[in-house]
Amino acid sequence: MSLPGLRPRSAALAELPALGLLTLAGMTPEDWTCSYHEANGDLDSLAEQVARTRPALVAVSALTASVMDAYRFSEKLKLRGIRVVIGGLHATACPDEAGRYCDAVVAAEGEPVWLQVLGDAAANELKPLYRSTRPFDFSCAPTPRFDLLGSRPRPRITLQTERGCPLACDFCGASRLLGSFREKPIDRIAVELAAIRQLDSKPWLELADDNTFAGSRQPDELFAALSDANARYFTEVDWRVGERPEVLRGLAASGCVQVLVGIESLVFRYPGMGAKLAELNRIMDSVEAIQEAGVAVNGCFIVGAEGESHASLDRLTQFIFDSPLAEVQITVQTPFPGTMLYHRLKTAGRLLPDRDWSHYTLFDVVYRPDGLSVDELEQEFRDVVRNVFAAEATRRRGAIRRRVWKNNPRLKHDGNDI
Secondary structure (H helix, E strand, C coil), X not given: CCXXXXXXXXXXXXXXXXXXXXXXXXXXXXXXXXXXXXXXXXHHHHHHHHHCCCCCCEEEECCHHHHHHHHHHHHHHHHCCCCEEEECHHHHHCHHHHHCCCCEEEECCCHHHHXXXXXXXXXXXXXXXXXXXXXXXXXXXXXXXXXXXXXXXCCCEEXXXXXXXXXXXXXXXXXXXXXXXXXXXXXXXXXXXXXXXXXXXXXXXXXCCCCCCCXXXXXXXXXXXXXXXXXXXXXXXXXXXXXXXHHHHXXXXXXXXXXXXXXXXXXXXXXXXXXXXXXXXXHHHHHHHHHXXXXXXXXXXXXXXXXXXXXXXXXXXXXXXXXXXCEEEEEECCCCCCCHHHHHHHHCCCEXXXXXXXXXXXXXXCECCCCCCHHXXXXXXXXXXXXXXXXXXXXXXXHHHHHHHCCCCCCCXXXXXX
8 A cells, every 4th residue: 555645544444443343332232242353463562462451352354465364363363272153245255264363253234144143252152154044124223333433533434334335346345244225214314423423523434334315215314314413424326417407406504515426447347237337427517516516526436347458547547637636545356255257257267266356456466367468457457546646746736635525514714635
């Protein structure tokens, strides 16, 4: 993550609390005590810190890029006689693999099976695998234990208003691995916002949504809850919100300052994108509409899809230079386990056998491209990032952000970057 322009976002993501673990803590019975620990790179010290609490059970959550560390950490705890359960997207996609390093695996959603896991742990009868048989009812959503975060200030707190995505882009696992798309009732969101305000009366939020406003509910009630909480927030949407006046009217006023919009590849149309698939000029018209409403757009681009070439990456760089985007995010196509992209590349024998999960970072090449060599794609990616985040281009986007935020009622007197 040392590439220019990526460090600030990396630091922001590293500071986000693990919402899944805090949520499970929120539904843990009162006769259990809970503590929350964050990995800092020193696994031995972390294992000692956790072991001193003499836990009956340790729950570990990890994404693909960090799962090897999670496995090593779990083994260190098991050597100390501590039982470990692992969950998360990677464990859901690879439960047999995860099971080799822990006492139990929770595949898919954790809420429906968590009380069973705790009961079995108390009775010394942990099963190797727990998998919910039905989607979790969000009307029963517990309030995450934000109090476990302690008093250290957080740049952003996570809040989930929906789970999954009604679309099925073949590079995305979140849309299917955790079950069907669901929206959280507004009354539950309001309770969580009240808990967050106990930590910060004017909170910065990162919505842990894959595609906010993609569902059927009208946005006004969600806007009202966020506005009442005096929150400012960042979230992910698809470009279609720029064609929805009912969203644009309330987006900035509710505290939204930036949205990430997946523009994806300029050379390949990914399967499963559904209504998100459109001509580029229509997408960019929508981007401009969102920014005219006072919300900065972070355009997300994927490098390395089918058909990528030296010429196409030159065009991508120029397109970003010329675009009205207030910010950009550029990643390498990454076939995460459980996605259709992973299945497609694995079936074709194109996954690189010498790249373990620690390379699945969104910034490393883990497959053989169809038009470039691995080395060529890696170098081209670095060249694109270096050019796009050069000083002059970065200043230009900063000026666009400041211009956009002049139309944002929450930020009119705050010209600072986020």
